[in-house]
Amino acid sequence: xxxxxxxxxxxxxxxxxxxxxxxxxxxxxVHRPTxxxxxxxxxxxxxxxxxxxxxxxxxxGIGNVFGTSAKLGPKLLAGSHLESQNFAGWLDGPxxxxxxxxxxxxxxTDPTVKGVVEVASWCDEEGHFGHFLGSRxxxxxxxxxxxxxxxxxxxxxxxxxxxxxxxxAGRPRKTAEPGRHIGYLEAHIEQGRTLEGSQLxxxxxxxxxxxxxxxxxxxxxxxxxxxxxxxxRKDAGIAAARLCVAIDDxxxxxxxxxxxxxxGRITLDPGAPSIIPGLADVLFQVRDDNSExxxxxxxxxxxxxxxxxATSGCGIEVKQIRTGKPAMMDASFQRAIAEAASIFASGKxxxxxxxxxxxxxxxxxxxxxxxLFVPSIGGISHHWSENTDDADIxxxxxxxxxxxxxxxxx
Amino acid sequence: xxxxxxxxxxxxxxxxxxxxxxxxxxxxxVHRPTxxxxxxxxxxxxxxxxxxxxxxxxxxGIGNVFGTSAKLGPKLLAGSHLESQNFAGWLDGPxxxxxxxxxxxxxxTDPTVKGVVEVASWCDEEGHFGHFLGSRxxxxxxxxxxxxxxxxxxxxxxxxxxxxxxxxAGRPRKTAEPGRHIGYLEAHIEQGRTLEGSQLxxxxxxxxxxxxxxxxxxxxxxxxxxxxxxxxRKDAGIAAARLCVAIDDxxxxxxxxxxxxxxGRITLDPGAPSIIPGLADVLFQVRDDNSExxxxxxxxxxxxxxxxxATSGCGIEVKQIRTGKPAMMDASFQRAIAEAASIFASGKxxxxxxxxxxxxxxxxxxxxxxxLFVPSIGGISHHWSENTDDADIxxxxxxxxxxxxxxxxx
Numbered sequence: 045x046x047x048x049x050x051x052x053x054x055x056x057x058x059x060x061x062x063x064x065x066x067x068x069x070x071x072x073x074v075h076r077p078t079x080x081x082x083x084x085x086x087x088x089x090x091x092x093x094x095x096x097x098x099x100x101x102x103x104x105g106i107g108n109v110f111g112t113s114a115k116l117g118p119k120l121l122a123g124s125h126l127e128s129q130n131f132a133g134w135l136d137g138p139x140x141x142x143x144x145x146x147x148x149x150x151x152x153t154d155p156t157v158k159g160v161v162e163v164a165s166w167c168d169e170e171g172h173f174g175h176f177l178g179s180r181x182x183x184x185x186x187x188x189x190x191x192x193x194x195x196x197x198x199x200x201x202x203x204x205x206x207x208x209x210x211x212x213a214g215r216p217r218k219t220a221e222p223g224r225h226i227g228y229l230e231a232h233i234e235q236g237r238t239l240e241g242s243q244l245x246x247x248x249x250x251x252x253x254x255x256x257x258x259x260x261x262x263x264x265x266x267x268x269x270x271x272x273x274x275x276x277r278k279d280a281g282i283a284a285a286r287l288c289v290a291i292d293d294x295x296x297x298x299x300x301x302x303x304x305x306x307x308g309r310i311t312l313d314p315g316a317p318s319i320i321p322g323l324a325d326v327l328f329q330v331r332d333d334n335s336e337x338x339x340x341x342x343x344x345x346x347x348x349x350x351x352x353x354a355t356s357g358c359g360i361e362v363k364q365i366r367t368g369k370p371a372m373m374d375a376s377f378q379r380a381i382a383e384a385a386s387i388f389a390s391g392k393x394x395x396x397x398x399x400x401x402x403x404x405x406x407x408x409x410x411x412x413x414x415x416l417f418v419p420s421i422g423g424i425s426h427h428w429s430e431n432t433d434d435a436d437i438x439x440x441x442x443x444x445x446x447x448x449x450x451x452x453x454x
Numbered sequence: 455x456x457x458x459x460x461x462x463x464x465x466x467x468x469x470x471x472x473x474x475x476x477x478x479x480x481x482x483x484v485h486r487p488t489x490x491x492x493x494x495x496x497x498x499x500x501x502x503x504x505x506x507x508x509x510x511x512x513x514x515g516i517g518n519v520f521g522t523s524a525k526l527g528p529k530l531l532a533g534s535h536l537e538s539q540n541f542a543g544w545l546d547g548p549x550x551x552x553x554x555x556x557x558x559x560x561x562x563t564d565p566t567v568k569g570v571v572e573v574a575s576w577c578d579e580e581g582h583f584g585h586f587l588g589s590r591x592x593x594x595x596x597x598x599x600x601x602x603x604x605x606x607x608x609x610x611x612x613x614x615x616x617x618x619x620x621x622x623a624g625r626p627r628k629t630a631e632p633g634r635h636i637g638y639l640e641a642h643i644e645q646g647r648t649l650e651g652s653q654l655x656x657x658x659x660x661x662x663x664x665x666x667x668x669x670x671x672x673x674x675x676x677x678x679x680x681x682x683x684x685x686x687r688k689d690a691g692i693a694a695a696r697l698c699v700a701i702d703d704x705x706x707x708x709x710x711x712x713x714x715x716x717x718g719r720i721t722l723d724p725g726a727p728s729i730i731p732g733l734a735d736v737l738f739q740v741r742d743d744n745s746e747x748x749x750x751x752x753x754x755x756x757x758x759x760x761x762x763x764a765t766s767g768c769g770i771e772v773k774q775i776r777t778g779k780p781a782m783m784d785a786s787f788q789r790a791i792a793e794a795a796s797i798f799a800s801g802k803x804x805x806x807x808x809x810x811x812x813x814x815x816x817x818x819x820x821x822x823x824x825x826l827f828v829p830s831i832g833g834i835s836h837h838w839s840e841n842t843d844d845a846d847i848x849x850x851x852x853x854x855x856x857x858x859x860x861x862x863x864x
Contacts (some may be wrong), residue, residue, distance in 0.1 A: 085546035253680060257727055268835045269630035269716035270741050270809035271662060272707070273647035281717050282702050288695035296684070306679035307691050308727045317667055317737045319836070327727045331680050425678045426729070438791040 050154065052146050052445040054438035060142045060435070064089065064126070065134045071374075073428030076128040077198065078172035079107065079206035086126045090141065090165055097148035099163060105207070105215035106181045106191070107167030111148060113160040118452050121225040121411075122147055122444075123164035124232060125403065125428075127172065130198065133233070133430025135437075139418070140231040141165050143441050147448040162225070166403045172196055173203045179406035181217050218326055220410055226451065227377060227412035227417060230404040231444050237423035245389035245439050247417030250382045251333035252398045252405040253302075254370035256326045256342065260287065260349070263359040266314065266322025277320055281312045283356035284324035290348045291328070298344050300337040302397060305330045333370040333397050351393030371405035377414025377451065384446035385386075385416075389439050414451075416444060460564065461798075461857040462556050464848035466548040470552045471847070474499065474536070475544045483838030487608065488537040488582040489517065489616035496536045500551065500575055507558035509573060515617070515625035516591045517577030517602070521558060523570040526864050531635040531821075532557055533574035533855075534642060537582065537812065540608065543643070543840025549828065549847065550641040551575050553854040560855050561862065567594040569862030572635070576813045582606055583613045585776075589816035591627050594746040609770060622779055630820055636861060637787060637822035640814040641854050643842055647833035648806060655799035655849050657827030658791045661743035662808045662815040663712075664780035667753065668738045670697065670759070675735050676724065676732025687730055691722045694734035700758045701738070708754050715740045743780040743807050781815035787824025787861065795826075796854035810835075824861075826854060 053270070067089070068082030075274040076082045079385050091101035099111030109126075113119065124140025141163070148161040167178030180186045185334045194203035206215045234240075239247050264280030288307050295305055307328050312321035328345075331339050343365075349360040378395065385393035404413045418440035421431045477499070478484045478492030486492045501511035509521030519536075523529065534550025551573070551666050558571040577588030583604040590596045596698035617623045644650075648659050674690030698717050705715055716736050722731035738755075742748050752774075759770040788805065795803035808828070814823045828850035831841045 167731055195462055234681070235678050236683075237686070255680070255728075266837075267833070268645050268810060269714065269718060269739060270811065271644070271835065272666070272714070273646075273712065274646070274714055279716075281627065281720065283700060285695040285702075285717070285720070287696035288692060289699050292692050292695075293601075299684075302683065304679065304682070306689075306728070306730055307695070307722075308679060308729055309722050309725040310691065310695075310720045312717075312719055317718040317739055318665075318716070319618070319718055320716055321718065329679060399682075400678060401680065423677070425681065425683065427676075 050150070052150060052297060052441035054441060057142055057146050057441045058434055058437060059147065061135065061138055064138045064142070068128070070131050071428045073131065073133045074128045075131045077130055078127040078168040078170065079210045083127045084210045087165065090126065093145060097145060097163070098152040099148055102218065103212065104218040105212055106178055106217050107210065107212055108178045108182060108218060109165040111163035111219055113152065113162060115160050116420065118159035118226050119162050119224055120159065120448055120451055121162050121164055121228045122230065122448060123166060124230050125166045125169035125178070127168060127170050128363050129426045131428050132426050133428065135233050135432055136425065136430060137169060139233055139437065143231040143444040144330045146441055147445045150445050151448055151452065152232065157452055159448055161448050169403050172198065175278045176406050179403040182220055183406055184219050185408050214264060225411055227374060227414065228404060228407035229448060229451065230402060230415045231440060232402055232415060232417060233420045233430070234417040235400050235420055235423065235425035239394065239417060239419040240421065240423065242394065244394050245419065245436060246381070246385040246393035246443050248378050248385070248393050248395045249373050249398045249415035250378060250395050251373055251416060252371045252402055253331040253333045254335065254338065255366070255368040255401065256330045256338050256364060257366040259360045259363045260326040260328055262287070262324040262326070262364070264322055265320070267320045269318040269320050272320060278357045279320050280324040280358050281321035281359040282450040283352055283360065284310055284326050285346060286352050286356065287326065287360065290352065294344060294348060295341060298340050300332055300334055301411060303330065303332045303337055303341070304399060331399055335370060368401060368405070370414070373408070373414050374412035377412060379413060380447045380450040381416045381443065384443040385449060388442040388446055416440065416447065460560070462560060462851035467552055467851045470555065471545065471548055474548045474552070478538070478542050480839045482544070483542055483840060484538045485541045487540055488578040488580065489620045493537045494620045497575065500536065503555060503695055504573060507555060507573070508562040511559055512628065513622065514628040516588055516596070516619065516627050517622055518588045518592060518628060519575040519613055520628055521573035523562065523572060525570050527633055528569035529572050530569065530635050530858055530861055531572050531574055531638045532858060533576060533642065534640050535576045535579035535588070537578060537580050539580050539836045542836050543837050543838065545643050545842055546835065546840060547579060549643055553641045553851050556851055557858040559853045561858055567859055567862055571858050579813050582608065586813060586816050589813035592630055593816055593820050594629050610832060635821055637784060637824065638814060638817040639787065639858060639861065640812060640825045641850060642812055642825060642827060643840070644811050644827040644832045644837035645830055645833065649804065649827060649829040650831065651832065652804065653802050654802045655829065655846060656791070656795040656803035656853050658788050658795070658803050658805045659783050659808045659825035659827060660788060660805050661783055662781045662812055663741040663743045664745065664748065664858060665776070665778040665811065666740045666748050666774060667776040669773045669775045670736040670738055671771045671773070672697070672736070673733040674732055677730045679728040679730050682730060688767045689730050690734040690768050691731035693768040693770065694720055694736050696762050696766065697736065697758060697770065700762065701755065702849040704754060704758060705751060708750050710742055710744055711739060713740065713742045713747055713751070714809060741809060745780065778811060778815070781818040781823070783818070783824050784822035787822060790857045790860040791824060791826045791853065793860060794853045798852040798856055826850065826857065839861050
């Protein structure tokens with residue numbers, strides 16, 4: 045296809061993204077939770093588009109969409125996800141899927157490239173029913189029992205019922221074919237302000253940070269807020285507040301430059317105005333791409349908990365309830381993205397870790413993986429007002445397609 | 455009735471309390487929320503009992519039960535409440551009602567006493583539908599609109615529907631007749647450990663503390679817990695935790711000897727593990743019987759909030775959402791109780807404020823009022839395991855009846 049086929053078609057990318065935006069449109073964003081009607085429609089829309097790239101479409105038994113080719117030669121897998129958080133942004137997921145579709149359209153019909161881009165849309169990256177269920181199913185990490193047990197976190201609907209309603213029940217789940225792909229490439233909006241703040245166009249992801257999620261349970265003595273004197277109290281709520289403050293005061297000295305930690309929820313039981321809380325439940329997480337740093341912080345968390353337990357008279361139990369290991373992005377993938385950015389983004393790229401989780405971290409467990417970021421306006425994420433400038437979207441597509449070409453041409 | 459009529463009949467008091475315990479029995483306590491079937495049954499049971507004391511029974515349009523007498527002479531009003539907190543204790547409320555019934559049975563038939571004890575059971579002291587609705591209705595502080603708007607805090611049932619279902623709709627509400635009573639006397643379990651800890655039998659209540667209830671709203675910036683660096687955050691949850699800790703550290707220097715303060719609930723919004731809370735909502739209360747102390751603490755709370763707002767970058771708004779003024783118990787009532795305790799409790803009585811609210815604080819706004827406490831085992835309150843030794847129950851009844859006699863004989 046000559047000149048036209050050699051690079052991304054910006055207007056076509058924007059048109060496709062806007063077509064997807066219509067499924068579950070909400071204000072300037074979308075409400076397209078996993079297995080909702082607009083989500084199923086978006087999967088079907090993609091399946092109809094894939095033949096444009098010479099790919100055979102398939103929606104599998106967990107709602108992953110694949111576009112595969114029978115051609116010989118090296119194959120690169122590219123993709124992202126199509127469902128959204130509730131009432132959230134239009135690009136979080138679809139951007140990476142349309143970039144992959146565009147790369148396949150450009151490269152699979154370009155006789156100068158010997159390989160093929162295959163496309164994947166991973167189901168439920170946003171975790172309505174679980175935790176990277178689609179990509180984890182593909183790498184063989186989701187059992188039948190996991191699916192039997194999964195429920196929509198918003199309305200409690202069983203995943204089996206949702207699959208049935210979406211017309212996906214009974215279909216096989218597709219799993220990775222060892223050696224089929226040279227690797228996996230994913231694009232995503234940054235969800236932060238780093239690129240925007242430095243007026244850069246492309247983020248070259250070096251790693252996806254791990255998430256260490258803790259549940260901290262503080263046990264005091266529930267009692268009447270009027271009749272129990274201050275000296276006689278074992279207030280689980282105050283002990284929990286002291287714990288959060290001590291973490292915030294003492295973590296910086298032991299943390300890495302990009303370590304982040306967050307107390308997302310504090311629940312006091314029974315939570316009534318006139319009752320001294322007998323129990324506090326704290327959801328606390330640490331993210332870093334260096335496990336050693338987090339191990340150091342975990343030890344410090346234990347020390348802090350022991351100290352506050354001793355002074356408050358409350359029991360404090362720190363339970364690690366989930367760990368998502370950090371994932372390193374492949375060096376040659378990083379290089380291909382940086383080279384592509386030097387051509388299409390005037391070299392305005394930055395190597396950076398991803399603080400958010402992505403399907404690429406799951407794919408990285410079985411093949412080389414890479415990611416690129418485009419800027420987010422104001423860093424807004426998981427909100428319907430999330431957006432990226434059209435010029436940044438087009439530039440990202442050009443870099444993505446060029447990176448795919450370079451990876452297949454090595 | 456001679457010797458028998460001159461003092462409380464302990465076995466009769468215990469039998470009546472155990473009869474009430476059968477309505478809504480739950481483990482060793484009761485589940486008898488306002489206008490539940492067992493609650494309505496308990497009101498009817500009391501109405502049937504009142505004629506034993508020469509009283510005419512009436513259940514009014516808000517579920518108050520009154521036992522009134524047409525006799526001339528001084529009249530003392532005595533009572534408490536019959537509903538319970540959910541799955542709570544058997545004596546919290548019924549003790550004071552049965553003591554009042556017993557006092558009426560003993561005194562109203564004793565020719566040596568010139569006056570009469572009238573009995574009241576106040577509806578919804580436990581606040582299922584509002585806030586001291588029964589006693590406040592009696593003193594003229596509850597409007598028709600208040601009742602129209604009231605809903606069960608547990609299941610949202612409209613109070614009008616509950617009154618209808620209980621057979622009370624359309625009945626008039628009885629209000630206080632000015633000058634009818636020389637005052638109001640109420641007995642209650644202590645709901646604390648002071649009497650038990652000092653091996654005392656009777657608490658002579660000096661005041662009922664006021665409750666200043668605050669809602670503190672902290673406004674930060676909701677953001678992604680992975681992609682937002684620590685230095686870029688305005689974390690409403692951490693600011694709220696710092697506020698709670700600063701209160702606990704700095705209030706003691708400005709508080710009175712018996713001031714208590716409690717953070718009963720902290721709600722972080724949206725409350726998800728991977729989202730930096732943009733909003734924190736804190737329910738905080740202060741109780742004291744001295745308004746000046748609380749005004750000083752309120753000013754300090756404002757200072758602390760301003761300091762933490764400045765250092766955290768979060769907005770902090772402190773709203774006073776409710777104030778229950780402290781109520782002083784009448785000196786002559788305190789004296790009568792102490793004198794009665796010197797006869798029937800070997801003088802083992804203690805003057806003490808009540809940290810919990812009681813209907814007596816509402817009645818105290820229109821007439822002299824007094825309260826006596828009996829010990830609570832382990833200070834347990836608002837839990838089905840709440841209990842008091844039979845010997846303490848009987849001793850309390852004897853002191854209560856004697857205090858009534860002394861108040862009517864002045």
